[in-house]
Amino acid sequence: MEVPQGYVVQRSQSEDGSSSETSRCTIQCAYHGWEFDSNGSCTHVPQQQTAASSSSKVPPIESYPVRSDAGMIWVWTDPSTSAFADILSLPISPLLRRFHAAHGDDAIYMRDLPYGVELLGENLLDLSHLPFSHHSVGTLNRDIGGPLPLRMLSEQERECEAQWELEYAKHAAANDNGNNDNDKKENTAVVLPMFQVEVVDAPKHDPVFLGMKSRLTIPDNATCTIAFYDPCHVRYRRNIPGRGATHVELFMTPTSAGRSRVVLFNVMESFLPPLADASSTTTKKEKTMTLRTKIRTSLSPSAIKSKIQKKIVTRLFNPVSSRGHIMSHSIFDGDGIFLNKQGDRMRRFGVSYKNYSTPTTADLLVNAYRRYLDKAASLTEQEGLNMVSDVVSYNTNMDTTHGEREGGGGGGLHYVDVNDRPNLLDRYESHTKHCPICLADLAKLQKQHKYLNILQTAFIGAAGSSSTVLTAATTVSFLARSSVVATVPALLLTSSGLASIFTICGALLANRKKKKMDGKIQQFYFEDYVHAEKN
Incomplete structure (x- = not known):
C-alpha cells in the first residue's frame, strides 16, 4: 500500500489486513468499504442511510506514524511511544x-x-x-x-x-x-x-x-x-x-x-x-589545465582498461535492470x-x-x-x-x-x-x-516468444510445401534420367530446392532461439539450485 509521507495510517479492520486507498485521503477497508482518516476516526460507512451519523457511532481505531525514505515505508508500531517516530533518524x-x-x-x-x-x-x-x-x-x-x-x-x-x-x-x-x-x-x-x-x-x-x-x-x-x-x-x-x-x-x-x-x-x-x-574555487587557467590533464589521462592504457571494467560491472550489476x-x-x-x-x-x-x-x-x-x-x-x-x-x-x-x-x-x-x-x-x-522492471522484461520476452512460435510454424509449413515440390521433382527427374547422384545436387540449386533449405534452416534457427528464450523466461519463475551441480 502506498502511503504519502507524513501521513498516519491505521490498521485495517478486515481479517487479512487488506485495505484500499481512496481519493478522499482516507483508507478504505476492502471488506465492507468503511473509511478512516489519518487519526483512525471513521469518516464514512456506506451502509448507513444518514451520512451525518454514519461515522459517529464507530469507535476510532489505532493509528501508526509513517515515514517514507529511500523508497521504503517505515511504520512506528508502538502507539505509546509514537512521539519518537519523527525524532529518531532512520x-x-x-x-x-x-x-x-x-x-x-x-x-x-x-x-x-x-x-x-x-x-x-x-x-x-x-x-x-x-x-x-x-x-x-x-x-x-x-x-x-x-x-x-x-x-x-x-x-x-x-x-x-x-x-x-x-x-x-x-x-x-x-x-x-x-x-x-x-x-x-x-x-x-x-x-x-x-x-x-x-x-x-x-x-x-x-x-x-x-x-x-x-x-x-x-x-x-x-x-x-x-x-x-x-x-x-x-x-x-x-x-x-x-x-x-x-x-x-x-x-x-x-x-x-x-x-x-x-x-x-x-x-x-x-x-x-x-x-x-x-x-573550492578554480581559475579559468586552472580549469583549462585540468581539462588537458583529464584528456591526457583518459587516453592512457590504464584509464581505458578501467573504463572497460566499469562497463562490464555496470552491465552485470545495473541497478535498474x-x-x-x-x-x-x-x-x-x-x-x-x-x-x-x-x-x-x-x-x-x-x-x-x-x-x-x-x-x-x-x-x-x-x-x-x-x-x-x-x-x-x-x-x-x-x-x-x-x-x-x-x-x-x-x-x-x-x-x-x-x-x-x-x-x-x-x-x-x-x-x-x-x-x-x-x-x-x-x-x-x-x-x-x-517488480515493475522484471514484469516489463518478462512481458517483452513472452511477446517475442509468441512471435517466434508464429515464425517457427510458418517456416515448418513452408518447409513442408517446398519439400513436397522438391520430392516430386526429384522423382520425375529420376524416372527420366535414372541418375539420382546427378539429379539431387542439381535440384537443390533450383528455386524449390533453395526454398526448402532456407525454410528448414529458418525453422531450426527459430526453434533454437525459442529454447534459449524459454530459459530466459524461466528465470523469472523458478530456477533450481543444486550445489553438487555447480562446478
Whole structure:
C-alpha cells in the first residue's frame, strides 16, 4: 500500500489486513468499504442511510506514524511511544539516499523468503558462507574460502567509522542544491550501528575482494566493514581508495513466523556522478589545465582498461535492470533451502543458536545478533506480546514433544518439512509480480516468444510445401534420367530446392532461439539450485 509521507495510517479492520486507498485521503477497508482518516476516526460507512451519523457511532481505531525514505515505508508500531517516530533518524546512509534519488524505486530489489527473520539476519551477517553457498555466482567460488578474521569495533571506533556520512551528506546536499529533502533533514545526525566488525586485512580475507582479484587489482589499503543497525538493517561497506565505495544495504522484516522479506540495494558510488567540492574555487587557467590533464589521462592504457571494467560491472550489476535482480535471485536461491530446512530441524529438535559450533571470529556478528533477538523477545514476552516474540524466538521454552511453547503459543509452527523445491525457490510470487522492471522484461520476452512460435510454424509449413515440390521433382527427374547422384545436387540449386533449405534452416534457427528464450523466461519463475551441480 502506498502511503504519502507524513501521513498516519491505521490498521485495517478486515481479517487479512487488506485495505484500499481512496481519493478522499482516507483508507478504505476492502471488506465492507468503511473509511478512516489519518487519526483512525471513521469518516464514512456506506451502509448507513444518514451520512451525518454514519461515522459517529464507530469507535476510532489505532493509528501508526509513517515515514517514507529511500523508497521504503517505515511504520512506528508502538502507539505509546509514537512521539519518537519523527525524532529518531532512520538507518539509511547518505550514499543510499543519493543513489535512490538518482535511480528511483527501480533500484530496489525485494523478495519474500521461506524462513524467519531470525535466520535471515544470521545469513546476512555471515560473510564466511559466501564462497561455499554461492559458489559460481559472479566471482565467488569455493577455492577462495579460508580464514576470515573479524574484529568487533568499540563505540568510539564506530563513531569514527560513521564520520564519512556527515561529510558525504554535506557534499551531496551542496551538489544537489538543496533539492533532496531527505538529505536536508537527515544530514545533521549519524545513526550508529549496534554492532560493527571490520575484516582484518580485507584484501586477503574478504571473499568478495578475493573473487574480484581475478578481474581487478585490489590495493592493500582497501577496507570492508559489516554492521547491524537495530532492529532491521545490515550494511556492508567496501571502500577501494581511488575507486569509491560500494555498499550492500539490506533491510529485513518478518512477514509471519517462519517467513520474512528482504529489501536489497546494491549501491555503487561509481554509478553516480562524482561529487564536486563546493568550497573550492578554480581559475579559468586552472580549469583549462585540468581539462588537458583529464584528456591526457583518459587516453592512457590504464584509464581505458578501467573504463572497460566499469562497463562490464555496470552491465552485470545495473541497478535498474532485471539482470541485476536475476543475480540477486541466484544469491538468495543458494541458501534458501538450507535455511528453511535449518529452521524446520531447529523447531523439531528444540535447539537454538546456543547449540551452534562457533569456534572462530567469523561468527562474531551472528552471535551478537542472536543475543539481541533473545533480549528483544524476552522484553516483548514481559509485556505479554507472545505472538511478537514467537516471530523471532522459536525455541525459547520449546516443548519438543508437541512442538509448542510451554504454556501455549505456537513458536515455529510455520516451519514444515517441505521438499517442494519450486515452491521454496519461487521467484514469481515472491518477487517478479511485484517488480515493475522484471514484469516489463518478462512481458517483452513472452511477446517475442509468441512471435517466434508464429515464425517457427510458418517456416515448418513452408518447409513442408517446398519439400513436397522438391520430392516430386526429384522423382520425375529420376524416372527420366535414372541418375539420382546427378539429379539431387542439381535440384537443390533450383528455386524449390533453395526454398526448402532456407525454410528448414529458418525453422531450426527459430526453434533454437525459442529454447534459449524459454530459459530466459524461466528465470523469472523458478530456477533450481543444486550445489553438487555447480562446478
